[in-house]
Amino acid sequence: MRSRDTRGQQAMARSKRRSICPVACALDLFGDRWTLLVIRDMACGKALFKEFSASPERIATNILADRLERLVKGGLAEPFDPPHGGGRSGYRLTAKGRSLLPVLSAIADWGLAHIRGTEARLRPAGS
Amino acid sequence: MRSRDTRGQQAMARSKRRSICPVACALDLFGDRWTLLVIRDMACGKALFKEFSASPERIATNILADRLERLVKGGLAEPFDPPHGGGRSGYRLTAKGRSLLPVLSAIADWGLAHIRGTEARLRPAGS
DNA sequence: GATAACGCTTGCATTATGCAAGTGACAAAG
DNA sequence: CTTTGTCACTTGCATAATGCAAGCGTTATC
16 A cells, blocks of 8 residues: 555656756655665665665665666666566666766765765675 | 754764765765755855745755754754845855755756756856 | 745655565475 | 565654754843
């Protein structure tokens, strides 16, 4: 029920956008504390639900399910059949999703430069 | 009362960080739908409460007051005495805040490329 | 001194989040 | 073929954030 008709801030913002500003519209898609972390994990080669769930930030499973659904609906990610997934479906970035990597990179650079104690452990797969 | 002891997700995350990932820690600072828009406005030369409040996204005044306070506490912005402010205090980016401009720029570029109907009306002042 | 603008603050309803537990599908073990 | 376990979610519920409208104190303007 929740997963089917969640019409929260972000879903709503897609129909009634706040402004024509590209920043505002982009934030309606990934301007929260979790979406970019899931994208980060996908960029690192993670694909399975349990892999995202095992990330150190410990995303709640309901939030993860919601974000995966939004990413797919938003065209940033797509389900696929992973080679070693044991029959489970995986998720991977689409081209549109991969084009967010410069954003992720800029944020990572800023964090590394300005937040002490952060480390660049996670690096995009294939880079 | 609210403004003094709001210990929400972001304030809490500053003391108990979710992980050592620079992206996760950065998102705890500006990973919401409003903070980067205020920073965008400051980058465009806006400084007064009413100027932020007049942006097309129509941020609620309580949210704006909260974000300004967080930005100042986080060292991203600072109060100052604007020349034409009519005695009111203004807010401007610190060096740390200005270093977020590449992030803002990356997001704006992505939005312009992938969200139809967006326009680059707002441009950083002095660029 | 009255009026209005400005910079917030407050109350309250709505929405999102976090946590723990539950469910159904599937696989391997016995 | 039943049991056990894992996985991918879903659900309920408490808490926190958000949106909206109204209010409040201070400062300009008339």
